[in-house]
Amino acid sequence: MKSKAMSIPLLLFVLIVIQMTMGEAQLCPGYYSTTCPKAESTVREVMRKAMIREIRSIASVMRLQFHDCFVNGCDGSLLLDDTPTMLGEKLALSNINSLRSFEVVDEIKVALEKICPGVVSCADIVIMAARDAVALSGGPDWEVRLGRKDSLYASQEDSDNIMPSPRANATSLIDLFSKFNLSTEDLVALSGSHSIGKGRCFSIVFRLYNQSGSGKPDRAIDPYFREKLDNLCPLGGDGNVTGNLDATPTYFDNRYFKDLVAGRGFLNSDETLYTNEETRKWVVKFSEDQAAFFDAFVKGMVKMGDLQSGRPGEVRKNCRVVNGPKKRVSVPWLAL
Incomplete structure (x- = not known):
């Protein structure tokens, strides 16, 4: 006759499944x-x-x-x-x-x-x-x-x-984002995070001097902007020198999209959003309507923030290292 008590391996499996399920379901405002x-x-x-x-x-x-x-x-x-x-x-x-x-x-x-x-x-x-x-x-x-x-x-x-790398094109980015159930609109809106900050010359030197192995610069770059980038990032120069990702690098706005329309995207993965037909409509929309960009950006950040592995975890005491091993605690009912 089989024991009515749940076997320890099965019990532990159930506990793990419950923990993983709860871990995903717990995400909520005001946690x-x-x-x-x-x-x-x-x-x-x-x-x-x-x-x-x-x-x-x-x-x-x-x-x-x-x-x-x-x-x-x-x-x-x-x-x-x-x-x-x-x-x-x-x-x-x-x-x-x-x-x-x-x-x-x-x-x-x-x-x-x-x-x-x-x-x-x-x-x-x-x-x-x-x-x-x-x-x-x-x-x-x-x-x-x-x-x-x-x-x-x-x-x-x-x-x-x-x-993805800074060399990524819109097609590969669309494919990547779709794997996480993020739409083309999400992709373009979230790329707007480059409204603030800087990028390294290392990330763009190929498109200034050898786009796609052509030995020539990316034709999508505005000539005057390319001259500015050439001075900032000369061939053979310091790849760690940084340039602004858009014309207002300390203010979060839709200037980034206006720059893409004008051919002044810093990264290849930025400018390709305008040269690609599928993503261009969103770039144009956000360049003309900052409120629409803000709304889409927030929705994209929330959706991206919901991505979960479902694996067990912990609350680290130090973000750089996992917590040390915990002392083993005897649980009498597990021995039943």
Whole structure:
């Protein structure tokens, strides 16, 4: 006769499934309203101070959401440092020498640990900080859905296999975004994150001097703008020199789209949104209607923020490392 008690392996499996299901279902506005009421205001205050200290850091922090969420969901895996047994995502091809301002996330975590230790996840910090970066730069403000757990590992290989390069064209970007149930409108609107910040010469030197192996510059670049970029990024020059992603790099607005229409997109992956027929209509729409851009951008950020892996996680004490092993606790009923 079979025992009525649930076997331990089956019980553990059920518990894991319940945890994963709950982890996805918990995302909601005001998640920390009772457990850490000052969580969102604390994040915004640290972001405000970071902006005063170095305005570029705001744009850098905002872009962490995209680089985190597209690789196994919004789980803070991007923030993990390498270990002897794990190659993380920070040195992945699309991230190395590009992503920065991780120290701002560290500052936010320290501030939150002081007021409510062990409560707010690093994954949620990325989501809140990205929203605040936009709002503090003059862009839209919105209510974020929170309740994520932090990943227990990171994968450089996964990041290399997923994240696009600055050379990406609109067709490949459309395909990539569609895999995450993000539309062409979402793609173009979220590309508007380049309304603030800077890009490196390394990312554009090919389109200035050897677009598609032609030995010539990208014909889509406005000649006067190309001359400006040639002076900024001479062939054989320092690839780490930076240029503005649009004409108003510290203010979140629709100038980015106006620049694309005029042939003044900095990155190839930006300008291709205007030269491609499928994405062009959205570029034109957003260049003419800033309110429409803001609305689409917010919707895209919320949809991207909902991407989840469904894997078990934790709330890290330090965003750069997973928590140490917990002491084993005896649970008498598991022995029944």
